[in-house]
Amino acid sequence: MKKRIIILGGIVLTLVLAWTGAWFFFAGQLRQQIEVLALADGETAPQLVCTDLAIGGFPFRFDAECSNAALVSGDLLVQIPYMRVSAMVYRPNHLLGSLTGPLAISDAFTGARQEVDWTDSEASLRLENWRIARFSILANAVTWTDQLFGDTLIASAGHIEAHLLDMPEQHDPQTGRAALAGYLRADDISAPGIDLSQTNAEVELEVTALPDDIRNWGLGPMLPDWQQAGGKLRIVGIRANDGGADLDASGELALDAQGYPTGTLSINSLGVAERIGPYIEEPWRTLVLGVPGEDGRHKNQLNFAGGGLSSGLVPIAALAPLF
Template identity: 30%
Template sequence: MDQAAPVGNVRRSRFWLYTPFVLLLLVAIAWSVAWFAIRNRAVDALDGWLAAEARQGRQWTCADRTIAGYPFRIELICNSLDVRRGVVTASFGRTEAVAQIYQPRRIIAELAGPLRVSDGTVAVEGSWDLLQASVNASQTGLQRLSIAADAPKVTVTGLGTGELSGSGKHLELHVRPNPSRTAEQARDVAASVTEARLPLLDALIGGAEPTNLNADITVTQADGFKGGTIAEELELWRGAGGKIDVLMLSAAKGARRVETKGELRLDDQRRPTGRLDVAAAGLDGLIGTLTGGRVGGNILGMLLGQNPRAGTAQPGDKPRLAPMPPLRLENGLLAMGPFVIPNVKLQPLY
């Protein structure tokens, strides 16, 4: 007859059997408590930031705000997002912002359209298929802002020169403080648009091909938005001595290509002024049009056109860029080398 197992041994074996599940349950409870504590701290921090923004004159409105993301993230959801400062208003559709609880200063956001911005005179409307943004911050402030949009479209009205519109296949924008030019309050900006459709550019240089645009610039005296109209903001920037260092600005439209470097600012009459070093190919028709077929314009047109050996190039080859005389913007006039382009007058921007 078999003997029964000792009771003490049975109890010990069951204890170790259930111990992992008990520990897992305790960890889950502790993690849940920690997440809700972090969530409450995030809500307090958000409310504090909104209050600080209000003191600076920026009023943010997050409609039907929801905080979610359990167990590893903090998600902020707004059915619509609006901001107002002074006479300027901006609004987005549904907005979702996400931060990992172990990396709270890196925020990923997805914003739905439409975008509407207005200062009471100028209005901007934008739409897209997908727009995502990321914000990297530290205790000292913003470190980097990045935006990517698929199929962006934008329309600008109220400028006094008619409606401006444009669209593209993909847009990217990156902004960061320039660490070596903090005294100038400089911001580095890198932007690109692929397959852009710009009616104004089509009318200027001809051709219906899409345009690929790339820009790498540094803007000084970019210390933030004050809440005035676009004209007021530009005047504050001009008065502070702001300028744009064009490290590289390039455009490719079919066989037409141009690359530009230089510096731009606004003069006392609010007109663009500065100097640009240009290399181009395939723009001979543009200069001929601007100069009305004058001799100097024809020479420049020849320089801006295909190089003399372009006829022997293989199909699909890009024309070589030819360095041009410096492009000068002075006193409302546009000059290239010794030639002033007679049919171009630079108007005040505001």
């Protein structure tokens, strides 16, 4: 009996030591992969530098904590005080994250400096066979301020949430293409610069023909690849309402072989033209929103084709190619 206990204890000790070694090995690999991001040039690939990087969570979790992070992409610099990503060892395809604000955003080309802050936030990413199954971000009491000359509030919202959901019925394993449905909701929006307050808004989108394996994202130019695969951006609905005015828009957009947007966007609004009157002069306001009908609603269709934007048959602007 005593011998069996000793053997059992030896087996348990061996398993504990083996798991401890495995955990620290994978923790080291994780640290190495994060540190590689600091070697990017910030031009062809974003560069992420952490002043203090810690990997914890032993024994059943992996926590990657990055303090005083700096994310560089081209002329854009985003400074993040603290962020954390966690995953259970038995569920590595489900990541949980959080950010501590404020985010300081600066543009070296324009000289712009802005700040985004919130009281609390959380994020979640679940993958299935390296395909996004669900990605969600939630934040409360969000403020967006301009920092160039003092603190000027650009906009605020009581609650913001954004979700990306896999559309399995549109997954094509033969071509390696997937589709995502997107949903964004913002409650109690205020924007003093355009006299906007207590506004609720939501956006529903569908994007087709995306590479299904996220490990392939960024290996080559995304937009030309998406265009060649026949990708489409379906705007199921853009809706906003502040009690006195409302807007509803929908449409479908794609890219042509030259990288120009092509498609249509239909807009139906009430009270919006009057609200934005002091900020957008005629005839641009009518060209975008349309002429009001007998019920007072403005209806219009914007057309994207041949490198231009038109209101019906009336040209409005020339557009730059996206690739």
